[in-house]
Amino acid sequence: MENERNELENEENLQINQVQSANLLNVIGSIATEEIGLRILILAEANKIQAAIGVEGVTIADLIRINRSVTRTMKTVLLKNTILERKLRDVLNTLREQDIATFSVQQLLIEFANVIGSIFNEENALAELIQAEADKINTAIPIATTVEELVELDQSVRALMKIIVQKNFILQRKLRNVIQFIEFLISENVVLPITIQNVINNLILLINAISNEETSLGALIESEAQKIDRAGNFGPTTEQRLEINNSVGSIVDTIVQKNMILEAKLEDVLSLFRQVELNEIQIEQIENSLSNIVNSIAVEEEGLGNLIALVSLSLLSTISNISNLSTDVINDLIQANENTTNLIESITLKNMVLEAKLEEALDFINNL
Numbered sequence: 001m002e003n004e005r006n007e008l009e010n011e012e013n014l015q016i017n018q019v020q021s022a023n024l025l026n027v028i029g030s031i032a033t034e035e036i037g038l039r040i041l042i043l044a045e046a047n048k049i050q051a052a053i054g055v056e057g058v059t060i061a062d063l064i065r066i067n068r069s070v071t072r073t074m075k076t077v078l079l080k081n082t083i084l085e086r087k088l089r090d091v092l093n094t095l096r097e098q099d100i101a102t103f104s105v106q107q108l109l110i111e112f113a114n115v116i117g118s119i120f121n122e123e124n125a126l127a128e129l130i131q132a133e134a135d136k137i138n139t140a141i142p143i144a145t146t147v148e149e150l151v152e153l154d155q156s157v158r159a160l161m162k163i164i165v166q167k168n169f170i171l172q173r174k175l176r177n178v179i180q181f182i183e184f185l186i187s188e189n190v191v192l193p194i195t196i197q198n199v200i201n202n203l204i205l206l207i208n209a210i211s212n213e214e215t216s217l218g219a220l221i222e223s224e225a226q227k228i229d230r231a232g233n234f235g236p237t238t239e240q241r242l243e244i245n246n247s248v249g250s251i252v253d254t255i256v257q258k259n260m261i262l263e264a265k266l267e268d269v270l271s272l273f274r275q276v277e278l279n280e281i282q283i284e285q286i287e288n289s290l291s292n293i294v295n296s297i298a299v300e301e302e303g304l305g306n307l308i309a310l311v312s313l314s315l316l317s318t319i320s321n322i323s324n325l326s327t328d329v330i331n332d333l334i335q336a337n338e339n340t341t342n343l344i345e346s347i348t349l350k351n352m353v354l355e356a357k358l359e360e361a362l363d364f365i366n367n368l
Contacts, residue, residue, distance in 0.1 A: 021103035024091050028111040031084050035118030038077050042125035045070045049132035053139045060140050060149045067136070067156035070129075074163040081170040088115070088174055092181050105185065106193040112178050113198035116206060119171050123209035126164055127216045133157055134219035141223075141230045147240040150227050154247040161254040168261045175206070175265055179272050186275055200282055203269050207289040210262050214296035217255055221303035224248045228310045232317060241314055248307075249343040252350060259353040266293070266357060270364050283368050290361040297354050304347050311343055 052058060052066040095103060137157065144150050182199070185192065231244045273286065 021095065021098060022107075024095055025103065025107050025111055027091050028088065028108075029114060031088050032111065032114035032118045034080070034084055035115070035122060038080060039118065039121045039125045041073070041077060042122065042129055045073055046125065046128040046132045049129075049136055053132075053136055058139070058143075060144060060153055063136055063140055064153060064156045067133075067160055071156070071160045071163060074129075074160065074167070078163055078167050078170070081167055085170050085174045085177075089177050092177055096181065096184060100185070100188060100190060105190060106195050109182075109193065109195040109199055112182065113195065113202050115174065115178055116199060116202040119175055120202060120206040120209040122167075122171060123206065124212055126168065127209065127212040129164065130161075130213065130216035131219055133160065134216065134223045137220075137223035137227060141226055144230060145234075147231050147234055147236050147244055150231055151243055151247045154224075154227070154244075154251060158247075158250050158254055161251065161258070165254055165257045165261065168258055172261050172265050172268075176268055179268050182272060183275065192276070196276060200273070200276060200278065203272065204282065204285045204289055206269060207266065207286070208292065210266055211289065211292040211296045213258075213262060214293060215299060217258065218296060218299040218303050220255065221252070221300060221307060224251055225303060225307040225310050228307070228314055232314060241317070245311065245314065245343050248311075249346050252307075252343065252346040256346060256350045256353060259350060259357070263353055263357045263360070266360055270360060273364070287365055287368055290365050293361050294358060297358050300354060301351070304350060308344065308347060 048070060049066060052063060055062070095108075137153065140150075140153050144153070182192075182196075228244060228248055231240070234240075236244070278286070
C-alpha cells in the first residue's frame, strides 16, 4: 500500500515538474520573439541614419544630432537585451537542476534554434547600423571645414559604437548560455533529437552574420583613415593632429573590443560543431561561411594598412612643421611620437585579434 502511495506521489511530482518545464520552454520562446522586435528596431535606426545622409544640404551638426538620437534608442535596446539575457540564464539554470526526463529535449532545441535565429538576425542588423555609421562619416568628410568638426563627429560615433559593443557582449553571453546547455546535454549522454539540425543551421547563419559585421567594421576603419586624410587638408596645428589621432584611436579601440567579442562567438560556435555530427551539406555551408570570414578579415587588414600609412604621413607632417629645436619643440616631438605609437598599438591589437580569428577559421576548414 505504501509503495503504491509513493509511486503515485512520484508520478504526480513528475507531472508537476513536466508542466513547470513546459512553461519554462515557453519563456525561452517568448525571449526569441522579443528579440525579433529588437532586431526590427535596430534596422529602423540604421535606416534613420541612411535617410539623414540622403537629405540635401545635410550638415555635420545634423548628422551628430541624428547619432545622439540613435544612441539614446540603442541604450534602451541594450537595457531590454540585458533583461532578456538574465531571464534566459535563470530559466536554463532552473532546467539544469531538474531531471532531464521532465522536459522535452526536442522542444528545447526548437526554442534554442529560435533564440540563435534571433541572435544572428540582430547581428545582421548591427552590421547594417555600423555600415550606416561608416556611410555617415564618408558623407561628412567632404563637407567638414575644420578638424574640430571631425573630432566632434568621431565622439558621436564612439558613443554609439560603445553601445553596440555592449549589446554584442550581451548577445555573446546569450549564445554561450545556449551552447553550454547543449554541451551539458551531450555530457549527460543525451541522444540529441533531429531538431539539433535546426540549431546547427542557425549557427551557420550566425557565422555569416559575423562575417557581415566584419565587413562593416572594415568599412568603418576605412572611413576613419579618410578622416585623417581630410584633416590634413586643413593645415592642422600639432595639437589638432594629436587630437584627431586620439579621436581615431578611440574608435579603433572600440572596434577591437567588438572584434574580440565576435572572435569569442566564433570560438563557441566552432567548439560545438566539433561535438555534433554534421552532414555534407552543413560541412560545405560552414566552409563557405568561414571563407567569407577570411575574406572580410582581408578587407579589414587592408583598411588597417591604409590607416597606418596615413597616420605615419600625419606624423611626418607634424615633424616637418616644427623648427627651432628647443625644449618645447622636443616635448612636442615626443608627444607626437607617443600619440602615433598609441594608435599603432591599437591597430596592432586589432591585428592580433584578426589573426586569432583567421587561425580558428583556417584550422576548422583544414580539419573538415
